[in-house]
Amino acid sequence: MARIAYVNGSFLPLHEANVSILDRGFLFADGIYEVTAVLDGRLVDTPRHMARLDRSAREIGMRLAETPERIEAIEKELVERNRLTEGVVYLQATRGAEDRDFLPSPDLAPTLVMFTQEKVLVDSPAARTGIGVATVPDIRWGRRDIKSVMLLAQVLAKQEAARKGAQDAWLVTDEGMVTEGASSTAWILTYDGKLVTRDKSHVTLPGCTGDALADLVGELGLTIDFRPFSVEEALDAKEAFNSAAGSLILPIVSIDGRPIGDGRPGPVTTRLRELYIEHARR
Structure with a gap:
C-alpha cells in the first residue's frame, strides 16, 4: 500500500506530496517539528508533543496552520490511512512560502506537513x-x-x-x-x-x-x-x-x-x- 502524507489540508500519496522551493523551512530553516511515537496503532504522549509544538511556535512568533487539537486529529487519521501499527509520525510546520527575504510577510500562510514511518520500537x-x-x-x-x-x-x-x-x-x-x-x-x-x-x-x-x-x-x-x-x-x-x-x-x-x-x-x-x-x- 502506498504511503499517505498530509500537506496543507490534503492527504496525498507520498510521491505526490510536495512543498514550494520558496518555503521558508527550505530556505532559512524557519520552522519547527515534532516526532510522535505510535504503538499498537495509537499515538503516544500526544498532549506533551502538542504543548511543545505550540510553545515552539510561540517562541519564534510563528502561527500554526491548525490548532493543536486539529493537528492531533490529522495525525490519528494519518496513522489510520497508513495502517501504521508501530513507528512514528513526523510533523513539520514552517512560516510558509514566498520570495526569499529574511523578513517574512506578516500575513504569510503557514505550511504544515506530516508523514508516517514504520519503525521497530518495542522489540528493538x-x-x-x-x-x-x-x-x-x-x-x-x-x-x-x-x-x-x-x-x-x-x-x-x-x-x-x-x-x-x-x-x-x-x-x-x-x-x-x-x-x-x-x-x-x-x-x-x-x-x-x-x-x-x-x-x-x-x-x-x-x-x-x-x-x-x-x-x-x-x-x-x-x-x-x-x-x-x-x-x-x-x-x-x-x-x-x-x-x-x-x-x-x-x-x-x-x-x-x-x-x-x-x-x-x-x-x-x-x-x-x-x-x-x-x-x-x-
Whole structure:
C-alpha cells in the first residue's frame, strides 16, 4: 500500500506530496517539528508533543496552520490511512512560502506537513544490546529549547559518532559538560541510586519521553537530580541511557569506547524501558 502524507489540508500519496522551493523551512530553516511515537496503532504522549509544538511556535512568533487539537486529529487519521501499527509520525510546520527575504510577510500562510514511518520500537535490537555513544562538541545555536528544523549540527554530530564506530552522539560543552544526545535526552544513574539529567532551560530541548519517564521513576523508588553532569561523571556512572520518541528508552553501554558499568544494559534502565512501554500502551 502506498504511503499517505498530509500537506496543507490534503492527504496525498507520498510521491505526490510536495512543498514550494520558496518555503521558508527550505530556505532559512524557519520552522519547527515534532516526532510522535505510535504503538499498537495509537499515538503516544500526544498532549506533551502538542504543548511543545505550540510553545515552539510561540517562541519564534510563528502561527500554526491548525490548532493543536486539529493537528492531533490529522495525525490519528494519518496513522489510520497508513495502517501504521508501530513507528512514528513526523510533523513539520514552517512560516510558509514566498520570495526569499529574511523578513517574512506578516500575513504569510503557514505550511504544515506530516508523514508516517514504520519503525521497530518495542522489540528493538539496540534496546537488547545497548548502544555506544561518542562525545562531540556542541556547536548548536543558543535556543535549543525550540524544536527547530535547523538540524545540521546534529547531522554532523551523528556522522562524527559513526566515524568513531559509535551508534549515537552526546553533545558536550567546552567545559566537558553533557548537554543532551544529538536527538535525545541524556541520563545517567549514579551508584548511590540517583538518576541525573539536565533541567529545562534554553540549553536543552525539553523531552516529551523524558517528561513521561520522570512521572514513572517513583515506582522504582528512584529520585531525579536535575542538574548538568560531566563526561567524566558519566564514565563513572552505574548505568546510562537516552530517551526519545523515536527510540523510547535506549541503554548506553559505552561512551567513547569505554564501558559503562559492566558494559551491558543495566537492570534499572531495562525496567524503566518496560515501565515506559507499559505507560505508552495505556
